[in-house]
Amino acid sequence: MQATRDFSHYVKDLGSGLSHIDLAVEGVSCAGCMSKIERGLSAIPDVTLARVNLTDRRVALEWKDGALDPSRFIDRLAELGYRAYPFETVRAEAVEAENARFLLRCLGVAAFAAMNVMMLSVPVWSGTAGDLIPAQRDFFHWLSALIALPAAAYAGQPFFRSAWRALRTGNVNMDVPISVGVTLALAMSVVETLRHAEHTYFDAAIMLLTFLLVGRYLDQRMRLKTRAVAGNLAALKAETATKFIAAGEIAQVPVAAIHPGDVVLLRPGERCAVDGTVIEGRSEIDQSLITGETLYATAEHGTAVYAGSLNISGTLRVRVSAASEGTLLAEITRLLDNALQARSRYVRLADRASRLYAPVVHATAFLTMIGWVLIGASWHDALVTGIAVLIITCPCALGLAIPTVQTVASGAMFRAGVLLNSGDSIERLAEVDRIIFDKTGTLTLPDLDVVNLADIPADVLDLAGQLALASHHPVAAAVARAANSKSPLVGAVEEPGQGVRGQLGGKQLRLGRPSFCGAEQLADASAGLDPEASIVAFSLGEARYLFSVRQGLRPDAGAIISALQKRNITVEILSGDREPAVRAAARALGISEWRAGMTPADKIARIEDLKSQGFKVMMVGDGLNDAPSLAAAHVSMSPISAAHLSQATADLVFLGKPLAPVVAAIDFSRRALHLMRQNLWLAVGYNLFAVPIAISGVVTPLIAAAAMSGSSLLVMLNALRARRVAQGRS
Amino acid sequence: MEVLVILVPLALGLGLVGLLGFLWSLKSGQYEDLEGAAWRAILDDEPVPERPPDHP
Numbered sequence: 186m187q188a189t190r191d192f193s194h195y196v197k198d199l200g201s202g203l204s205h206i207d208l209a210v211e212g213v214s215c216a217g218c219m220s221k222i223e224r225g226l227s228a229i230p231d232v233t234l235a236r237v238n239l240t241d242r243r244v245a246l247e248w249k250d251g252a253l254d255p256s257r258f259i260d261r262l263a264e265l266g267y268r269a270y271p272f273e274t275v276r277a278e279a280v281e282a283e284n285a286r287f288l289l290r291c292l293g294v295a296a297f298a299a300m301n302v303m304m305l306s307v308p309v310w311s312g313t314a315g316d317l318i319p320a321q322r323d324f325f326h327w328l329s330a331l332i333a334l335p336a337a338a339y340a341g342q343p344f345f346r347s348a349w350r351a352l353r354t355g356n357v358n359m360d361v362p363i364s365v366g367v368t369l370a371l372a373m374s375v376v377e378t379l380r381h382a383e384h385t386y387f388d389a390a391i392m393l394l395t396f397l398l399v400g401r402y403l404d405q406r407m408r409l410k411t412r413a414v415a416g417n418l419a420a421l422k423a424e425t426a427t428k429f430i431a432a433g434e435i436a437q438v439p440v441a442a443i444h445p446g447d448v449v450l451l452r453p454g455e456r457c458a459v460d461g462t463v464i465e466g467r468s469e470i471d472q473s474l475i476t477g478e479t480l481y482a483t484a485e486h487g488t489a490v491y492a493g494s495l496n497i498s499g500t501l502r503v504r505v506s507a508a509s510e511g512t513l514l515a516e517i518t519r520l521l522d523n524a525l526q527a528r529s530r531y532v533r534l535a536d537r538a539s540r541l542y543a544p545v546v547h548a549t550a551f552l553t554m555i556g557w558v559l560i561g562a563s564w565h566d567a568l569v570t571g572i573a574v575l576i577i578t579c580p581c582a583l584g585l586a587i588p589t590v591q592t593v594a595s596g597a598m599f600r601a602g603v604l605l606n607s608g609d610s611i612e613r614l615a616e617v618d619r620i621i622f623d624k625t626g627t628l629t630l631p632d633l634d635v636v637n638l639a640d641i642p643a644d645v646l647d648l649a650g651q652l653a654l655a656s657h658h659p660v661a662a663a664v665a666r667a668a669n670s671k672s673p674l675v676g677a678v679e680e681p682g683q684g685v686r687g688q689l690g691g692k693q694l695r696l697g698r699p700s701f702c703g704a705e706q707l708a709d710a711s712a713g714l715d716p717e718a719s720i721v722a723f724s725l726g727e728a729r730y731l732f733s734v735r736q737g738l739r740p741d742a743g744a745i746i747s748a749l750q751k752r753n754i755t756v757e758i759l760s761g762d763r764e765p766a767v768r769a770a771a772r773a774l775g776i777s778e779w780r781a782g783m784t785p786a787d788k789i790a791r792i793e794d795l796k797s798q799g800f801k802v803m804m805v806g807d808g809l810n811d812a813p814s815l816a817a818a819h820v821s822m823s824p825i826s827a828a829h830l831s832q833a834t835a836d837l838v839f840l841g842k843p844l845a846p847v848v849a850a851i852d853f854s855r856r857a858l859h860l861m862r863q864n865l866w867l868a869v870g871y872n873l874f875a876v877p878i879a880i881s882g883v884v885t886p887l888i889a890a891a892a893m894s895g896s897s898l899l900v901m902l903n904a905l906r907a908r909r910v911a912q913g914r915s
Numbered sequence: 916m917e918v919l920v921i922l923v924p925l926a927l928g929l930g931l932v933g934l935l936g937f938l939w940s941l942k943s944g945q946y947e948d949l950e951g952a953a954w955r956a957i958l959d960d961e962p963v964p965e966r967p968p969d970h971p
Contacts, residue, residue, distance in 0.1 A: 215954075216957060216958055219951060219955075220958050237951060238947065238951060239946075239950040239954065240948045240949060240950045240951060241948070287940065287948065289941055290938065290941060293934060293937045293941065294934065297930055297934040297937075300930065301926070301930045304926065321919070324919075328923060328924060334928070
C-alpha cells in the first residue's frame with residue numbers, strides 16, 4: 186500500500202480561482218536563499234505568488250486552482266535544498282501579532298503627537314522671557330491640547346485597559362500610577378490653559394506614553410518572534426499519520442486533519458502521532474517518551490497508545506480517541522489542573538514594585554498638596570504642585586525598568602537556544618537553587634544509538650549498516666545511522682520479528698535477534714552488562730558481532746551537571762524508569778540523589794516536599810508523565826522533542842541535542858534579575874533626586890521633560906547589558 | 916507673527932500626512948518582514964531574467 190500525501194487541510198481558498206498555502210522553511214538565512222526560493226517556486230506554471238518572509242522563515246504561495254498539488258512545492262524546495270512543511274498559524278501567535286500591530290499603531294500616533302507638541306512647546310519654553318505675547322502662548326497651548334488629548338486617548342489604551350483590569354480585581358500594577366499620572370497631567374493642563382497660565386504638561390504626558398510604548402512594543406516583538414519560531418518548529422516536525430480513507434485505501438495526512446473515530450495505520454519504526462486504542466494487530470511499543478519506562482510494552486487489541494509511542498515490531502491499526510478517554514491522560518490532566526491553579530499565585534517583580542510604589546507616590550503628592558495649603562498657598566497652586574509631583578514621579582523609568590531587561594535577556598536566550606513560554610519565567614528561573622531532571626528523553630536523547638561502536642571493525646559496521654537499511658525496525662535504524670549508510674544492500678529480505686538477511690560475495694549476512702544470527706552464546710555472555718540496552722546481532726559468514734543499542738546520554742550532560750553544581754544548584758533525578766537504568770545514569774553523571782519508578786503523583790509529592798523546605802525547584806522533563814510536575818515546580822523547562830502537553834506546560838523550551846541551554850538560561854536569567862533590580866534602584870534614585878524639586882514647587886515643564894527622558898535613557902542603556910553574561914564562569 | 920496662522924497649520928498638516936503614511940504602511944503589512952525588506956533593496960540590482968514570450 187503506497188500512501189499519498191494530502192495537504193488539502195492547509196490550503197486556503199481565496200476565491201476567484203486562487204488558492205493559498207503557508208510553508209515553514211528550514212535554513213532560510215540570507216538574501217541569496219530568498220531569491221533562489223522565490224525564483225524556483227515562481228517557475229512552476231500556474232504559481233501567481235511566491236513570497237519569502239525572511240524574519241519568520243516562511244513562504245506564502247498562491248496559485249491558480251487546478252491540477253497543481255501543494256506537495257509539488259515541498260518537493261521543489263527539497264530540490265533547492267530546503268526542508269519545508271505546510272504551516273497553520275496557531276491562535277496564540279495570531280493574537281500576539283495583532284497585539285504587536287496595535288502597539289505599533291499606538292506608538293505611531295504617540296510619536297507623531299509628541300513631536301508636534303514638542304514643536305509647539307519649545308517656542309513657549311524659550312519664548313516666555315522674550316517676545317512671545319500671552320495670547321500667542323495660549324494659542325500654542327490650545328493647539329497642544331488639540332493634538333495631545335485625542336492622541337493620548339488613543340495611544341494610552343494599552344495602559345488604561347491594563348490598569349482598569351488590575352483595579353477591578355483589587356490589584357495594583359505599574360499601569361495604575363502611569364494612567365493616573367497621564368490623566369491628571371492632561372486634565373490639569375487643560376485647566377491651566379483655560380486660566381491663561383504659563384505652564385502646561387501636554388508635552389510631558391505624551392512623551393511619557395511614547396517612551397513606554399517603545400518598551401512595550403519591543404517586548405511584544407520579542408514574544409512574537411519566539412512564538413513564530415516555536416510555530417515553525419512544530420510545523421517542521423511534519424507530524425503525519427497514515428489514515429484509512431476507505432477500507433483498503435490509505436493516505437498520509439497531517440495530524441491536524443485527524444479526528445476522533447478515524448482509524449490510522451501504525452507501521453514498525455513509526456512514532457504514533459495520535460492518542461487512541463489498538464483495534465487490530467500485535468506489536469511491541471516503546472513508551473519511553475510518555476512514561477519514562479525504557480522497557481518495551483506489548484500492544485494488542487484494546488491497548489491504549491499515546492502520541493509519542495514508537496512502534497517496534499508489528500503493524501497496528503489504531504482508532505483515534507478524544508483526549509479525555511485515556512485513563513493515563515485523564516489522570517495527568519487532573520493533576521495538571523491542580524498544579525496550574527497553584528502556580529498562578531506568583532507575583533511578578535514589577536507588580537511587587539508597583540504595590541509599594543503606587544501608594545507611596547500618591548501619598549507624597551497628596552501630602553505635598555496639603556502641606557502647601559497649610560503654609561498658606563492657594564488651593565489652586567497647591568493642587569498644581571501636587572500634580573507636578575505625580576508627573577515627575579510618573580514611573581517612566583520604572584515602567585521601562587523591567588520590560589527592557591526582559592526583552593534584551595529573552596533575545597539573548599533565544600540566540601542560546603531557549604524559547605520563553607511565559608513572560609515572568611526569567612525572574613523565577615533566576616531564583617532556582619534546585620533542579621530536578623527527568624531521565625528518559627531529557628538527560629538522554631530520545632533516539633536510539635549504538636553505544637559499543639569501538640568494538641566493531643569499520644568494514645563490518647559498514648556492511649551491517651547497508652543491511653540495516655532494509656528494515657523498518659528502530660534498532661536497525663540506529664545501526665544504519667551509526668554506520669552512516671546511504672544505499673541498502675541489494676536483495677536483502679526482512680523476516681518479520683526476526684531480522685534481515687542478505688548475500689554478499691557468497692557469504693550469508695544476517696542482522697537481528699541473536700537467535701536469528703546464531704549468536705545466542707555470545708549474547709548470553711554479555712547479558713546483564715547494560716540493563717537498558719537492546720542487543721542486536723550481526724553474522725557475517727562465520728563471524729559474529731553484537732551491537733548494543735540504547736538511548737544515549739546527551740553529549741554534554743556530564744559537563745552541564747557539574748557546571749550546575751558549581752553554581753550551588755543541587756541536582757536530582759526523578760524518573761519513571763526502572764531502578765538499574767536510573768542508577769546507571771545517575772552514576773555516570775555524578776548525581777547522588779535519584780529516585781526511580783516514580784508515578785506523576787510521586788513526582789509532584791517530591792516537588793511539594795522540596796518546596797515546603799524552602800527550595801526553589803526547577804523541573805526539566807519531557808514526558809507526558811512529567812507535565813503535572815512541570816506545572817507544579819517553581820519554574821520548568823522542556824526539550825523541543827517533548828510531548829505536546831509537556832511543552833505547552835513548561836515555562837521554557839530548549840532546542841537541539843546538547844543540554845547546554847539549561848545553564849545558559851540560568852546564567853542569563855540571573856544576570857537579568859540583577860539588572861532588573863539595579864534598574865529599579867536607578868528609578869528610585871532618580872525619584873529621590875527629582876521629588877524634592879517637585880515638592881518645592883519649582884518644576885517647570887522643561888525640567889519635567891528633561892528629567893523623564895534622561896532617566897528613561899539611562900534605564901534602557903543599562904538594560905542592554907543583559908545581552909552578555911560574565912565570561913569564564915562556565 | 917501673523918505668519919503663524921499659515922505656518923502652524925501647515926506644519927501640523929505635514930505631520931498628519933506623515934502619520935497617515937505610517938498607518939497606511941502598517942496596514943499594508945510593510946513591517947511584517949523587516950529583515951527581508953532590507954535585503955530586497957539590494958536584490959533589485961540583479962534583474963530577474965525574463966522568460967521568453969510564448970509567441971514570437
